[in-house]
Amino acid sequence: MTKQFDSLPSEDLMVETAKGDEFAFEVLVRRHQASVLNLVYRYVGNKTKAQDLAQEVFIRVWRAADRYEPKAKFATWIYSITVNLCLNEMKFGKKRKMIPWEVGKEEPSSVYETDSEVPHSPEDLLLAKERSRRISESLQSLPENQRMALILKRYDGLSYEEIAKVMGCSVPAVESLLVRAKRGLQEKLIFSEK
Amino acid sequence: MKCSQVQKRLSAFQDGELNRQERAEVSDHLGRCSACRRQYAEMEKVWQALGDLKEIAPNPGFYGQLVKKINESNKISFPTGFGWLFQGFSSPWAASALLIAGILIGAFLGSFLGTSDLFSFQASRVSRSQAAVEVFSLQTFNPIPPGSLGDKYIRMATYAEEERR
Numbered sequence: 001m002t003k004q005f006d007s008l009p010s011e012d013l014m015v016e017t018a019k020g021d022e023f024a025f026e027v028l029v030r031r032h033q034a035s036v037l038n039l040v041y042r043y044v045g046n047k048t049k050a051q052d053l054a055q056e057v058f059i060r061v062w063r064a065a066d067r068y069e070p071k072a073k074f075a076t077w078i079y080s081i082t083v084n085l086c087l088n089e090m091k092f093g094k095k096r097k098m099i100p101w102e103v104g105k106e107e108p109s110s111v112y113e114t115d116s117e118v119p120h121s122p123e124d125l126l127l128a129k130e131r132s133r134r135i136s137e138s139l140q141s142l143p144e145n146q147r148m149a150l151i152l153k154r155y156d157g158l159s160y161e162e163i164a165k166v167m168g169c170s171v172p173a174v175e176s177l178l179v180r181a182k183r184g185l186q187e188k189l190i191f192s193e194k
Numbered sequence: 195m196k197c198s199q200v201q202k203r204l205s206a207f208q209d210g211e212l213n214r215q216e217r218a219e220v221s222d223h224l225g226r227c228s229a230c231r232r233q234y235a236e237m238e239k240v241w242q243a244l245g246d247l248k249e250i251a252p253n254p255g256f257y258g259q260l261v262k263k264i265n266e267s268n269k270i271s272f273p274t275g276f277g278w279l280f281q282g283f284s285s286p287w288a289a290s291a292l293l294i295a296g297i298l299i300g301a302f303l304g305s306f307l308g309t310s311d312l313f314s315f316q317a318s319r320v321s322r323s324q325a326a327v328e329v330f331s332l333q334t335f336n337p338i339p340p341g342s343l344g345d346k347y348i349r350m351a352t353y354a355e356e357e358r359r
C-alpha cells in the first residue's frame with residue numbers, strides 16, 4: 001500500500017497525511033526519520049534522548065498536518081519544527097520528563113551507528129569512537145544558537161538563507177553565528193589536541 | 195582587501211556564500227597572505243574534523259513506537275462526537291472568546307431567571323423555610339428546649355405530682 005506513495009514528493013505526502021492517510025504518513029516518516037534523528041542527535045549529544053525528540057517531531061508533524069500549506073517546502077517546515085523543539089528542549093527540557101524508550105523491547109544499545117565507514121579493526125573502531133566523542137563534546141560546549149547554525153550548515157548543507165528561515169533570524173545573524181561557532185570550535189579542538 | 199576584512203569573510207568564503215567578486219578578492223588575498231592562508235587552513239581542518247562525528251540510524255521500532263505514542267496521546271484528546279465543538283477553539287484567542295461568551299450568557303440567564311416567574315413553587319418554598327427558621331430561632335431562646343434533660347425532668351416531676359393527686 002505504501003508503494004504507491006514512494007514516488008510522491010513530501011509535500012504531496014503531507015497533503016495526504018492531512019486527509020488522515022496513515023500510509024502517506026508512514027512513507028513520510030521513513031523518508032525523513034534519519035535526517036531528523038541525526039540533526040537532533042548532533043544537537044543534544046545523546047542517542048536515547050535523540051530518538052525520543054525525533055519521535056516528538058513527527059508527533060507534531062501529524063498533529064499540525066491540517067495546518068500545513070503545500071506552498072512551503074516540506075524540508076524547511078520539518079527543520080523549523082525540529083529546531084524549535086531542540087531549542088525549547090534546552091530551555092525547558094530539565095523540567096519536562098522525557099518519555100523513556102520502551103525498556104525491555106528496544107534497549108538504548110540498539111540505537112545503531114550507521115555501518116558505512118565503520119572501521120574494521122578494534123583499534124580503528126576505538127579511535128573513531130574517541131574522535132566522534134571529542135567532536136560531540138566540542139559541539140555541546142558551543143552556545144545553543146551557534147551550535148544549531150553550525151549543524152545545519154555542516155551536516156545538512158543548508159544555505160545561510162535557509163538557516164535564517166528555519167531559525168527565524170536574519171542572514172547576517174546566521175553569518176555571525178557561524179563565524180563565532182567556528183572560532184569557538186577551533187579553540188576547543190586545538191586546546192584538546194594539546 | 196585588508197587582512198581584517200578577509201578574516202571577517204573567511205567563514206562565508208568557506209561556506210560558498212560570497213558573491214563572485216568577493217570570492218575572487220578573498221581568493222586573491224589568500225594567494226598572497228600566508229597569515230590568512232594559515233588561518234583558513236585551520237578552519238578547514240576543523241571543518242573536516244566535524245566529519246568524524248558518526249551518524250546514527252533510527253531504531254528498527256521507530257515507526258511502531260511513534261504510532262503507539264500518537265495513539266496514546268489521542269486517548270486524552272476531546273471525547274469522540276464532541277470533537278467538532280472544540281476544533282475551532284485551538285487558538286488562545288478563540289478560547290478567550292468562548293470564555294467571555296460563556297460568562298455573558300451566564301450573566302444574562304442569571305438575571306432573566308431571577309426576575310421571572312418561571313419557578314412559581316419558589317415562593318412557597320421560601321415561606322416554608324422562613325417559618326422553619328423562625329421556629330428554631332425561638333427554640334434557641336427557650337430555657338428548657340423540648341427533648342432536653344431539663345424537659346424530661348420537668349415531665350417526670352409533673353407526672354409524679356399528678357399521680358399523687
